[in-house]
Each structure stands twice: as C-alpha cells, then as structure tokens.
Amino acid sequence: MKYRYFPSKAALLDAVRAGNDRGYNRQLDADLLDAELIDGDKYPISFTMEHNHIAGQEVEPHVRAMVVLNSQGETALLDMATETFNALPERESFDPGEAQLATDTYDGSHRIGGRR
Numbered sequence: 001m002k003y004r005y006f007p008s009k010a011a012l013l014d015a016v017r018a019g020n021d022r023g024y025n026r027q028l029d030a031d032l033l034d035a036e037l038i039d040g041d042k043y044p045i046s047f048t049m050e051h052n053h054i055a056g057q058e059v060e061p062h063v064r065a066m067v068v069l070n071s072q073g074e075t076a077l078l079d080m081a082t083e084t085f086n087a088l089p090e091r092e093s094f095d096p097g098e099a100q101l102a103t104d105t106y107d108g109s110h111r112i113g114g115r116r
Contacts, residue, residue, distance in 0.1 A: 002090040006043040009034070011088075012067065015080045023054050024079030026064055037069065044068045045088070051079060 006012040016030045037043075047066040052058055063085040066075045 002092060004045045004048075004085065004088040004090050006045075006067065007089055009037045009039055009041065009043075012037070012043050015084050016078060018084060019078060019080050022062075022081070024062065025051075025054060026077040026079040028076055028078055033069075041070075045085075046075065048085070 006015065013030050013034055016028045016033060020027045020030065044067070045065045046068055049064050050061050051064040052061045062079055062081055064077060064079050065085065067078055068075055
C-alpha cells in the first residue's frame with residue numbers, strides 16, 4: 001500500500017490556503033502552521049475519505065485527510081481538492097530519518113499513536 005504525503009511545509013501550506021479559499025469545512029490557520037511547523041519535515045497523510053459537502057451543501061467531491069504534523073503524533077484534518085491530493089508524492093512507508101517522525105508515532109500504517 002502506498003501513502004501520500006506533503007513533501008514540505010510549503011506544500012502543506014499551499015493546500016491549506018487553497019482549501020481555505022474554497023471554503024472547505026476542515027480548514028487550518030496557515031499563519032499558525034507556518035509559525036509552528038518545521039522547515040524540511042515531511043507530513044504524512046494517515047487517513048483519507050471522500051467528502052462532498054461545504055456548510056451542509058452538496059458540492060463536488062474533495063478529500064478529507066488527516067495529516068501528521070509532528071513527532072508527538074499531533075494531527076489535523078484538512079479538506080483539499082482531489083487534484084491536490086492526487087498530485088502529492090507517494091511512498092511505501094516512511095523512514096524516521098526521512099519523514100523526521102518517530103516510528104512509534106507513524107509506522108506507515110493508518111494508525112496514529114497505536115489507535116485505530
């Protein structure tokens with residue numbers, strides 16, 4: 001199984017800003033993330049689902065994704081365009097040195113911190 005990820009803080013921030021511009025339900029504060037996230041890290045996506053509502057109104061399908069933000073296992077839900085998600089690189093798994101995430105937090109599966 002392959003896993004998509006944001007290859008940089010800049011790529012994640014681009015997706016956040018685009019989702020905010022589209023008015024998606026799961027939005028993040030780009031300025032706060034910019035201040036808190038580390039340059040050079042990669043941000044794996046640990047869960048996805050198709051979503052097709054904005055503020056209760058049916059819209060074109062898009063992706064709701066859970067993004068791992070740091071080695072403490074903190075995550076955030078982010079809605080993004082399907083094209084944005086499909087353009088992200090894929091990996092079979094993440095090595096701790098490459099993703100800069102602890103193996104006990106992200107083990108390449110759809111589990112975060114041991115929860116299912």
